[in-house]
Amino acid sequence: MIGVGFGDLATTVAYLHAANLFKTYTLHRKRVPVLRGVSLEVAKGECVAVLGKSGSGKSTLLHLLGGLDRPDRGGAGAGKISVDGVDLASLRFRSLDRYRAQSVGFVFQLYHLLPELSVLENVTIAAMVKGGSIGASTRGRAVEMLGEFGLGDRLAHRPAELSGGERQRVALARALINTPPLLLADEPTGNLDPATGGQILDLLDAFRNRNSATMVIVTHSMDVARRADRVVRLVDGVVSTA
Numbered sequence: 001m002i003g004v005g006f007g008d009l010a011t012t013v014a015y016l017h018a019a020n021l022f023k024t025y026t027l028h029r030k031r032v033p034v035l036r037g038v039s040l041e042v043a044k045g046e047c048v049a050v051l052g053k054s055g056s057g058k059s060t061l062l063h064l065l066g067g068l069d070r071p072d073r074g075g076a077g078a079g080k081i082s083v084d085g086v087d088l089a090s091l092r093f094r095s096l097d098r099y100r101a102q103s104v105g106f107v108f109q110l111y112h113l114l115p116e117l118s119v120l121e122n123v124t125i126a127a128m129v130k131g132g133s134i135g136a137s138t139r140g141r142a143v144e145m146l147g148e149f150g151l152g153d154r155l156a157h158r159p160a161e162l163s164g165g166e167r168q169r170v171a172l173a174r175a176l177i178n179t180p181p182l183l184l185a186d187e188p189t190g191n192l193d194p195a196t197g198g199q200i201l202d203l204l205d206a207f208r209n210r211n212s213a214t215m216v217i218v219t220h221s222m223d224v225a226r227r228a229d230r231v232v233r234l235v236d237g238v239v240s241t242a
Helices: 058-065 094-103 119-131 136-148 164-176 194-211
Strands: 014-027 030-043 047-051 080-083 104-107 182-186 214-219 230-235
Touching: 014 058, 014 214, 030 047, 030 058, 030 214, 047 058, 058 080, 058 182, 058 214, 094 104, 104 164, 119 136, 119 164, 136 164, 164 194, 182 194, 194 214
Parallel strands: 047 214, 047 230, 104 182, 182 214
Antiparallel strands: 014 030, 014 080
16 A cells, blocks of 8 residues: 555554654765655554665664664754654663564565574574573474474575575564564565565565564565555655655
8 A cells, every 4th residue: 555644544653653863874984874864653563665776775774773773863852763662762782682682573685694503593593682592482483483484394404505585584584583563674575586575575464464563674676565554765865755
């Protein structure tokens, strides 16, 4: 449903709120502005696609929302990000680590699997980060999820032994093992053929619908964007109203 604004969800309080985000990096001693005042609101259980070309600031925005990076400091109210009422700027070190481990599932385009670990170990390590240990119930949940994802016969394989689609499914299982209320996906189908990409999106949809999870997907693909509840277009670091 492209073009539906957040105002159409007037009876819903924003689960994710980002106000006037700026982010500038320094590259070869030159300051490179990436985000130039981005604001975003997402309702609980909503799926929003952030659409834009390469270099528009999509991935940077996702990293800020997930607490992987901090926005530049600004005036009162600027650079604020809150998730379920929690101001990320108020979180420090361990609290921020706990937020990422317990509340956010990240799905990356380049998978970021640990090459020395098996498929099962790559998934259960996310649960270890959250809880400090891997019990039989966690292991069983991971095995069950990987079976649902068509990877039941790949548990002992290393990432190098898998296809791109299989690696993305492992990365997805790792992101979902802790049942996070917020899913952030960075070009989750960018390296995949249309059929395999569609399977990944189906798995994301099923998890969101089953758990009422909130999801933000950054993409340059209109096919991916059409599956979202709402689309936000990012152009040169700002939200486009065109």
